[in-house]
Amino acid sequence: MRIQRVKSKWAKTNIMLKSDYLRQYMPSTKLFSRSNVQSMLEEYGMVYVKPINGTFGNGVIRVERTTVPSLGYRYQLDTAIRFYPTFEQLYQNLVKQKKNRKYIVQKGIHLLHHQKRRFDIRVMVQKNLSNEWEATGIIGRLAHPAKIVTNYHSGGTPMALERLMTDHATTSELASFKNRLRKLSITIANNLQSAYPNIKEIGVDIAIDTKLHPWILEVNTFPDPFIFRKLPDQSVFHKIYRYAVGYGRFKKRSSRP
Ligand SMILES: Nc1ncnc2c1ncn2[C@@H]1O[C@H](COP(=O)(O)OP(=O)(O)OP(=O)(O)O)[C@@H](O)[C@H]1O
Ligand SMILES: [Mg+2]
Structure with a gap:
């Protein structure tokens, strides 16, 4: 069989x-959407955004709300680290990265x-x-x-x-x-x-x-x-x-x- x-x-x-x-x-896990990413970042401070059908860690993104207002959000994919001052900028880049793949957002564990x-x-x-x-x-x-x-x-x-x-x-x-x-x-x-x-x-x-x-x-x-x-x-x-x-x-x- x-x-x-x-x-x-x-x-x-x-x-x-x-x-x-x-x-x-x-850890709390939801489908990727603007409101789910925003509310989970608000609640947990750090989240992982992952392809539903991913393997080998490919496409996995770590997002963190920094405590420095001018830095805003810290984003890391592979070895590339970026900062986005506003949630809107962060979200636009997540969408760009995701392309048309399905993603989930999960509470990040330290x-x-x-x-x-x-x-x-x-x-x-x-x-x-x-x-x-x-x-x-x-x-x-x-x-x-x-x-x-x-x-x-x-x-x-x-x-x-x-x-x-x-x-x-x-x-x-x-x-x-x-x-x-x-x-x-x-x-x-x-x-x-x-x-x-x-x-x-x-x-x-x-x-x-x-x-x-x-x-x-x-x-x-x-x-x-x-x-x-x-x-x-x-x-x-x-x-x-x-x-x-x-x-x-x-x-x-x-x-x-
Ligand atoms: N919520 C999380 N908090 C902290 N680290 C995480 C979280 N989700 C994923 N990671 C890290 O990213 C790695 C890859 O994530 P995940 O295992 O979900 O996908 P994948 O490895 O791409 O899928 P597969 O194991 O099927 O190849 C994990 O092994 C872990 O090290
Ligand atoms: Mg895995």
């Missing part, structure tokens, strides 16, 4: 929002830092060989120093969470935090499966704020398994690969080097 993939971030968000349990982990770079987390959840959901891998992703996204394809560095969290949690705190992330991610898999019965794997992007609260940024239904080769423990990738062979994503041997 074909593995089901779901592109639309908006469709997946709306399904997950029906769950009271998941809602407490989801990510934790490691060596002055932002990082977030990817959790891999897969159907195991007994056809049950299992959280098979957790990895941190450290953003390129000049960028606002952590994606590997945008210059981010996948890295063991143990290394990234040394300044933020003790070993035992991290162990229980990882358990919490596994439980949360398996709940997401079950939730999405009720709408998309033939999904077999998900990659959950999770931001952690300074209070160590996890925030679900998005859920991928075509997650990259190869970033997990960057972990010192190779058994993680081997299991991920084995399960992916089990549900038919790969043939038995990898064709990638």
Whole structure:
């Protein structure tokens, strides 16, 4: 049977929002419009504006209301930073950038830092060989120093969470935090499966704020398994690969080097 993939971030968000349990982990997300961007900037100070069908962090824009009136709004796309004194100027440039693609606007989370770079987390959840959901891998992703996204394809560095969290949690705190992330991610898999019965794997992007609260940024239904080769423990990738062979994503041997 074909593995089901779901592109639309908006469709997946709306399904997950029906769950009271998941809602407490989801940053407010709305369709892109003048009034939604304006009111969310007013309320949260910082937002992410993202293509509904985006990948690799492409087209993702970070917008911040500065505290200096003459500077107005700070806008960053890729490595380009601009300032717009008025909301109207900012909005016109967002519209220009968006072209005719569909976008969402999401409350921005101030990510934790490691060596002055932002990082977030990817959790891999897969159907195991007994056809049950299992959280098979957790990895941190450290953003390129000049960028606002952590994606590997945008210059981010996948890295063991143990290394990234040394300044933020003790070993035992991290162990229980990882358990919490596994439980949360398996709940997401079950939730999405009720709408998309033939999904077999998900990659959950999770931001952690300074209070160590996890925030679900998005859920991928075509997650990259190869970033997990960057972990010192190779058994993680081997299991991920084995399960992916089990549900038919790969043939038995990898064709990638
Ligand atoms: N609300 C947010 N607050 C803080 N950072 C965010 C937020 N949304 C996105 N980001 C950052 O931007 C990155 C890319 O955003 P997102 O994962 O939503 O899209 P994408 O990576 O382009 O999609 P895909 O993972 O399907 O390729 C995230 O991994 C995260 O580092
Ligand atoms: Mg992503």
